[in-house]
Amino acid sequence: MQSSKRESFGSSITFIMAMAGSAIGLGNIWRFPFMVGEHGGGAFIIAYLLCSLFIAIPCFVCESLIGRRGQSDVCGAFDRLAPGSKWRAMGVVSVISAFIIISYYSVVGGWSLDFLIRSITGRLAQGRPDEAVGIFGKMSSSVLEPLAMYAGFLGATAFIVIGGIKKGIERFTKITTPLLFVLMVVMVAYSVSLPGAGAGVRYLLNPDFSRLDAEGWACALGQAFFSMSLGIGTVLVYSSFMRRRDSLLKGGFWTSAFDSMFALIAGFAIMPAVFAAGIEPGAGPSLVYETLPFIFAELGVDAPVLSYVITIVFFLAILVAALTSSISMMEVCVEDMVSRYKCSRKAGAFIIVVPALALGSLCVLSFGPMSDLQLFGKTVFEICDYVCSNILMTIGALAFAVFVGWKMKKSDVREEFTNNGSLTFSSRVFNALYFLIRWIIPPVIMLIFVSNLLSQ
Numbered sequence: 001m002q003s004s005k006r007e008s009f010g011s012s013i014t015f016i017m018a019m020a021g022s023a024i025g026l027g028n029i030w031r032f033p034f035m036v037g038e039h040g041g042g043a044f045i046i047a048y049l050l051c052s053l054f055i056a057i058p059c060f061v062c063e064s065l066i067g068r069r070g071q072s073d074v075c076g077a078f079d080r081l082a083p084g085s086k087w088r089a090m091g092v093v094s095v096i097s098a099f100i101i102i103s104y105y106s107v108v109g110g111w112s113l114d115f116l117i118r119s120i121t122g123r124l125a126q127g128r129p130d131e132a133v134g135i136f137g138k139m140s141s142s143v144l145e146p147l148a149m150y151a152g153f154l155g156a157t158a159f160i161v162i163g164g165i166k167k168g169i170e171r172f173t174k175i176t177t178p179l180l181f182v183l184m185v186v187m188v189a190y191s192v193s194l195p196g197a198g199a200g201v202r203y204l205l206n207p208d209f210s211r212l213d214a215e216g217w218a219c220a221l222g223q224a225f226f227s228m229s230l231g232i233g234t235v236l237v238y239s240s241f242m243r244r245r246d247s248l249l250k251g252g253f254w255t256s257a258f259d260s261m262f263a264l265i266a267g268f269a270i271m272p273a274v275f276a277a278g279i280e281p282g283a284g285p286s287l288v289y290e291t292l293p294f295i296f297a298e299l300g301v302d303a304p305v306l307s308y309v310i311t312i313v314f315f316l317a318i319l320v321a322a323l324t325s326s327i328s329m330m331e332v333c334v335e336d337m338v339s340r341y342k343c344s345r346k347a348g349a350f351i352i353v354v355p356a357l358a359l360g361s362l363c364v365l366s367f368g369p370m371s372d373l374q375l376f377g378k379t380v381f382e383i384c385d386y387v388c389s390n391i392l393m394t395i396g397a398l399a400f401a402v403f404v405g406w407k408m409k410k411s412d413v414r415e416e417f418t419n420n421g422s423l424t425f426s427s428r429v430f431n432a433l434y435f436l437i438r439w440i441i442p443p444v445i446m447l448i449f450v451s452n453l454l455s456q
Contacts, residue, residue, distance in 0.1 A: 012246040015238070016254045018328075022234055023259035024180060025325025026108050027227035029318055030288050032263045033270040035223050037281030040211035041203040045267065047212060047220035052260050055444060056224040058437050059397040060235055060252035061417070062404040067239030068248070069416050073335040074233035077240065082407060090399045091336075094233035097392040098332040099352065101232065103359040104384040105329065106157065109322035110149035110364070111289055114139060116315040117149075124293055124311055132293035133277060136286050140367040150364050153319075154356060157326040158349040161334050181262065183317040187269040190310075191276075191295065200272030203281065218452030221445070222389040227259050229325065231396025232388075233332040248417055249426050249433075285381075359384075390452065398445045405438035 009015040036044050070077025075091030082088075118124040124135065140146055191197060225231050242251070270291055274281050277294040281287070292314070300307035330352060337348030362370065366379035375383060404413055413434065418427045 008241050008243050012243070012250065015242050015246060016251055016258075019235065019238055019251060019255040020258040021324035022238065022328035023228045023255050023325075024262045025227075025321045026105065026112070026318070027223070027325065028259065028263040028266045029184075029270070029321055030108055030285070031226065032223060033267055033274070034282070034285060034287040035219055036204065036267055036271065037274070037287060039216040039219055040208040041271075041281075042205055042207035043209045043212040044216060044220055045204065045264070046207055047217055048223055048263070049260060051217075051221045051224040052228075052256050054436075055221065055397075055441060056228050056230060057252045057256050058433060058441055059225070059230050059401055060228060060255060061248050061433065062400045062437060063230060063233075063235040063397070064239040064242070064248045064251060065404055065413065065416050066400060067236035068242045068244070069412070070236070071240050073240075073339040074236055074332060075336060076339050077236060078403075082403075085407075087403060087407065090396070090403070091233070093392065093399075094231070094236070094396050095333055095336045097232040097388055097396060098234065098329045099356065100359070100384050100392070101388050102154075102157070102326060102329045102333065102352075103356045104363040104381055104388075105322075105326055106154045106356070106360055107146070107150055107363045107381060108285070109153035109157070109319070109326055110146055110151075111136070111140065112315060112319040112322050113153050114145065114149040115289065115292075116312070116319050119296075119308075119311040119315045122308060124296060124315075132297035133279065133290050135293050136289040140286070140289075141371075143365065143368060146364045146367070147361060150360055151357060153322070153326070154353060154360065157323060157330050158353050160323065160327050161330045162345050162349050180317055180321055181265070183314060184262065184265045184269055186310075187295075187314060188265055190299070191269050191273045194273060194276035194295070194298065196276040196278075197272035198275075200275035200281075201268070203275065204267055204271055214448075214451040214455040217448050218390055218394075221448050222394065225393040225397055226389040227263060228255060229328055231393035231398075231400065232329065233396075234328045236400075237332050237335050238328065245419060245422075247419070247423050247426055249423075249429070285385075391449075394445060394449050398442060398449075401437050401441045401445070405434070405442070410434065 009018060032048075038044075039047075066077055066081065070080045072080060073091075074094045075088050078085070078087040078091045115124060118135070124132070192201060229235060239248070239251075242248075270288055271281065273291045273295045274287065276298075277291055279287065279290055279294070296307050296311040296314075299310065330349070333352040334345055334348040337343060337351050338345060341348070341351070343351075363381040363384060366373065366381040371379060373380065378386060414430055417430055417433075421427055
């Protein structure tokens, strides 16, 4: 089923770097810290790591297996592996999920672009630290500035995706993913040195299980799926460019390992500074963008030049992190457009960007003039985030697991997973993993999913 005309990643390392780049993004830097803050600190971290190890990695393998065997976009993969069935509808759901996420995720990417520009012009780290905390609120509640930044970020994402796998995605992630790790480690070293940061470290290390309810477990699972881009076709599409001789299990393990490691690093970079700044750890989506200006303004009091340089470098890193994830989600949508309409990648990107601008604009304005427009107590932005991370991504990951465990022939799954038996370790663990995918993963996902719905 391999297509000779289809591009492929140059090596297993570049595939893992691309997948890690997709996983390591604002889901770690922006979303993970405020999820930790809302759901019991260390307790949420433990739940997240358990969900990543026992649920997310097997789900990654399922989606990756479908992608490499199908050698197509999301809908096309199901058409090839289950022709004439209704499984194609799951492909459509995945594309819709990716579209919604790229629409609201780019809002946060726009904030990152805005803060980078403020850093370069020296408007972010100037002034008193207590004044720096309020920068985000003023920016996000305005109209033209966040809309312009949103459009700029979405356009940059489309530009990289148009370049394709080798010239665009592979080249970009190869350089930026290692850079992110280095920059975040530097931030951890500075964050934990701030006065009052010890309380933030204790918050991360001392779990409060009384705050980890059904919703907390659902959010931990949703965070694992969101961070690794599971259930929306990203892994499937990237794996369709994966070489036949590379290990699916290796790809899943290292993607999860890098992702979890980066999430923990981000937690220790952000949460100690949150307590040092006196910000409520459960402040929500704005947490990072209120905390970081405080850190850099605090540094600027004694070392203005160093603060200026670090501020630019760090927000450049955050922007890069946002882009590595956004390009993977847009790739899902563009691949579908190219396959569906037989158009160029440029035309496919244009078809996606126009409606995304419309939906994303509503998300941008939900922090300002449209903040009172709510459904069930949630703004447009919050609805998009909740529906995708807690519902659509969960359903998608469940569907991929059911498809591999119950729809595909076991012999086909074994052949793809073990590369016709050539991968020794994959052959040894196949039966255990197949049992997990078939009998454990679906009921566990359903239990967490239904328990969360009933607790609302």
